[in-house]
Amino acid sequence: MAFWKRKKEPEFISLGLNRAATAEEEAIAARRDEGPEPEFLEKFATAVASTRENLTDRIDAVIGSRREIDAAVLDELEEALIGADIGVGTAMEIIEKARQQVNRKQLSDVDELKRLIKSELREILDTAERNRKQGTVASETEVPLEIRPYIIMVVGVNGVGKTTTIGKLAHRIKSEGNEVLICAADTFRAAANDQLAIWAERSGVPLIQQKPGTDPSAVLFDSIQAAKARNADVLIIDTAGRLHTKTHLMQELEKMRRIASREVEGAPHEVLLIMDAVTGQNGLEQARQFTKAVPVTGLVLTKLDGTAKGGIVIAIAKELGIPIRYVGVGEQMNDLIEFSPEAYIKGLFN
Ligand SMILES: Nc1nc2c(ncn2[C@@H]2O[C@H](COP(=O)(O)OP(=O)(O)O)[C@@H](O)[C@H]2O)c(=O)[nH]1
Numbered sequence: 001m002a003f004w005k006r007k008k009e010p011e012f013i014s015l016g017l018n019r020a021a022t023a024e025e026e027a028i029a030a031r032r033d034e035g036p037e038p039e040f041l042e043k044f045a046t047a048v049a050s051t052r053e054n055l056t057d058r059i060d061a062v063i064g065s066r067r068e069i070d071a072a073v074l075d076e077l078e079e080a081l082i083g084a085d086i087g088v089g090t091a092m093e094i095i096e097k098a099r100q101q102v103n104r105k106q107l108s109d110v111d112e113l114k115r116l117i118k119s120e121l122r123e124i125l126d127t128a129e130r131n132r133k134q135g136t137v138a139s140e141t142e143v144p145l146e147i148r149p150y151i152i153m154v155v156g157v158n159g160v161g162k163t164t165t166i167g168k169l170a171h172r173i174k175s176e177g178n179e180v181l182i183c184a185a186d187t188f189r190a191a192a193n194d195q196l197a198i199w200a201e202r203s204g205v206p207l208i209q210q211k212p213g214t215d216p217s218a219v220l221f222d223s224i225q226a227a228k229a230r231n232a233d234v235l236i237i238d239t240a241g242r243l244h245t246k247t248h249l250m251q252e253l254e255k256m257r258r259i260a261s262r263e264v265e266g267a268p269h270e271v272l273l274i275m276d277a278v279t280g281q282n283g284l285e286q287a288r289q290f291t292k293a294v295p296v297t298g299l300v301l302t303k304l305d306g307t308a309k310g311g312i313v314i315a316i317a318k319e320l321g322i323p324i325r326y327v328g329v330g331e332q333m334n335d336l337i338e339f340s341p342e343a344y345i346k347g348l349f350n
């Protein structure tokens, strides 16, 4: 349960623990091999409850009373899939597949139809994961433990949940036994610092900040020095999210990236793009723009709890090719969970 590119030694141990596993950790590792824990599955299921109602309940309503799969059923299903934001193209592809199977008499039962949809959705998530592992997307080179701080840059438009996610992430990484530092490089808005300071205090993590209007790269430079001085394990950087001045934003992020890489080998080791699930297809377009500006290595999908269009997860897997690392499932400190295709699909269909 650590960050993704940090080399884990021994293999399953949380980041930063440069020692042999304790009995408790070994038990955790053993449990992990058995798949997601019930508690985790439940939390995931709660987060996608509205989407489940929107998608599966609608599917059930459409097929519930019928025995036979006809054109009208398939059309309504296509609409339900599109309504959940899985993407028009993807919805059409899945339904076309079903239609062909119906025509060839390979599919007749509505339960089979439901299973087909479920397995098609799962396949999209698994394919994205495989592509990533085969290195067809962003580099996943491991970061040795000696390199510190491990730098996580957080980007995304205003209001998507960057600051909140940084607070949750800092808490999480700290509770895994790491020393964490937060850098307030969103110097554009005065209020940004205050909000970040609240989260830093909540998670008990020091915040490096300067007065509003300071060059973000200068704050970044300072915070890297501070992290080195304390021998901190992880540095998380908040950035400004004003997309309307896109060229400037790109230059600023690029400059920060350059400084990080000059100061720490391989940094930033992770560039997390925060995306708001509520914004659906719009958010997807913003995400595309960000990926052009900075080499994004992972996504955090926030507010999954607040939308009935959680099918956006499928659209992201299909169209962005960037792994979803975490999902935000509420406004509290512990409302950040690791994304799991299995938990997602189970949450939607069970
Ligand atoms: N329900 C819910 N609300 C969230 C989540 N993440 C962030 N928020 C809320 O979204 C709003 C904007 O978050 P903020 O972190 O300030 O966004 P930023 O502008 O990107 O830094 C705040 O009211 C947060 O409480 C989430 O996962 N679920």
Ligand SMILES: [Mg+2]
Binding pocket: 162, 163, 164, 186, 192
């Ligand atoms: Mg913010």
